[in-house]
Amino acid sequence: MSSSITVRxxxxxxxxxxxxxxxxxxARQGDEMKQLVxxxxxxxxxxxxxxxxxxxxxxxxxxxxxxxxxxRDGELAVEEFWKKAKELHHPQTSQPSVGAFxxxxxxxxxxxxRVLCVTVTGKHSGTFNAARLAxxxxxxxxxxxxxLSVSLGTGLQVLRxxxxxxxxxxMQEILALLDDLRARMRLTIVLDTLENLRRGGxxxxxxxAADRMAQAFNIKAIxxxxxxxxxxQGAARSFRGxxxxxxxxxxxLRPLEYxxxxxxxxxxxxxxxxxxxxxxxxxxxxxxxVEETGAVMASHAGAGVxxxxxVPARVVAG
Numbered sequence: 001m002s003s004s005i006t007v008r009x010x011x012x013x014x015x016x017x018x019x020x021x022x023x024x025x026x027a028r029q030g031d032e033m034k035q036l037v038x039x040x041x042x043x044x045x046x047x048x049x050x051x052x053x054x055x056x057x058x059x060x061x062x063x064x065x066x067x068x069x070x071x072r073d074g075e076l077a078v079e080e081f082w083k084k085a086k087e088l089h090h091p092q093t094s095q096p097s098v099g100a101f102x103x104x105x106x107x108x109x110x111x112x113x114r115v116l117c118v119t120v121t122g123k124h125s126g127t128f129n130a131a132r133l134a135x136x137x138x139x140x141x142x143x144x145x146x147x148l149s150v151s152l153g154t155g156l157q158v159l160r161x162x163x164x165x166x167x168x169x170x171m172q173e174i175l176a177l178l179d180d181l182r183a184r185m186r187l188t189i190v191l192d193t194l195e196n197l198r199r200g201g202x203x204x205x206x207x208x209a210a211d212r213m214a215q216a217f218n219i220k221a222i223x224x225x226x227x228x229x230x231x232x233q234g235a236a237r238s239f240r241g242x243x244x245x246x247x248x249x250x251x252x253l254r255p256l257e258y259x260x261x262x263x264x265x266x267x268x269x270x271x272x273x274x275x276x277x278x279x280x281x282x283x284x285x286x287x288x289x290v291e292e293t294g295a296v297m298a299s300h301a302g303a304g305v306x307x308x309x310x311v312p313a314r315v316v317a318g
Contacts, residue, residue, distance in 0.1 A: 148228030192304030
C-alpha cells in the first residue's frame with residue numbers, strides 16, 4: 001500500500017512539474033509573441049546597461065578613436081576612456097557603418113520582428129543617415145526616427161519606445177508616443193569649456209562668438225537643442241550660476257513628468273543639481289535620474305559638462 005502511494009505521489013509530482021514547465025514555456029512564448037516591434041538605437045543614448053538589458057534594446061555602437069587606436073563605443077571602461085583622453089590624442093567619434101545597422105536589422109527581422117530605430121540627432125551626426133540608408137533594404141519592416149536630441153534626450157525616447165513595445169504596442173502607436181514626447185522634452189546643457197566643441201566642429205553656428213566671449217570674460221555657455229540643432233541659449237558668470245539658471249527655468253515647466261541629470265566627471269555637482277531641482281520643482285528626488293555620459297558626448301563636450309533633461313506634463317510654449 002505504501003509503495004503504491006509513493007508511486008502515485010511521484011507521478012502526481014511529475015505531472016505538476018510538467019504542467020509548470022509548460023506554463024512557463026507558454027508564458028515566455030506569449031511574451032515573445034506580444035512584442036511585435038524591436039527597438040534599436042545607437043550607443044550615444046547614454047542608457048545604463050541595466051536598462052538596455054531589462055527592456056531588450058538593441059544597441060549599435062559608434063566608433064571612438066584616439067589617434068590610430070580604434071574602439072567600439074562601450075569597449076572601454078569609463079576610467080580607461082578618460083585616462084586615454086588625457087594621455088593620448090583628443091578622442092574623435094564616427095557613426096556606425098551602414099553595414100552595422102543592416103546586420104542588426106536583418107537579424108531582428110529574421111526573428112519575425114518589425115524594427116524601430118531611434119538615433120542621435122542627424123544635425124550633429126551621420127548616424128541617422130547611416131541607419132536610414134540601411135533601412136532602405138528592408139522596406140516597411142524598419143522605421144528610423146531622428147530623436148532630434150543627444151545623450152539621455154535620445155535615451156529617454158528609446159526607453160519609452162521599448163516600454164511600449166514590450167506589451168505589444170504597434171509601430172504607429174509607438175511613433176505617436178515619440179512624437180508627443182519630443183514635443184515636450186527640454187535638454188539644457190552647461191559647458192565648462194567650449195574647447196571640445198570647437199575641435200569637433202559640432203556647434204559652428206554659435207561657437208565663434210560664444211568662444212570669444214567665454215575666453216574674454218571667463219563665462220560659461222548654456223546651450224540647448226532646437227529642432228535637433230545645438231543653440232546658444234545664454235551665458236553665466238560661473239558654472240554654478242549656469243546651473244541655478246537652469247533650475248529656475250525648469251521650475252517654470254511644472255508640472256513635470258520626468259527629470260534627469262547627465263554629467264561628465266562631476267558626480268558631486270550632478271547630485272547637488274538633482275537636490276536643487278527636487279527642492280525647487282517638487283519633483284520626487286528619488287525619481288530624478290542621475291547618469292554619467294558615455295564616450296560619445298564626453299568626446300565632444302569634455303569633462304565638466306552637465307545637462308538637465310526635463311519633460312513637462314504638457315507642451316510649454318517657447
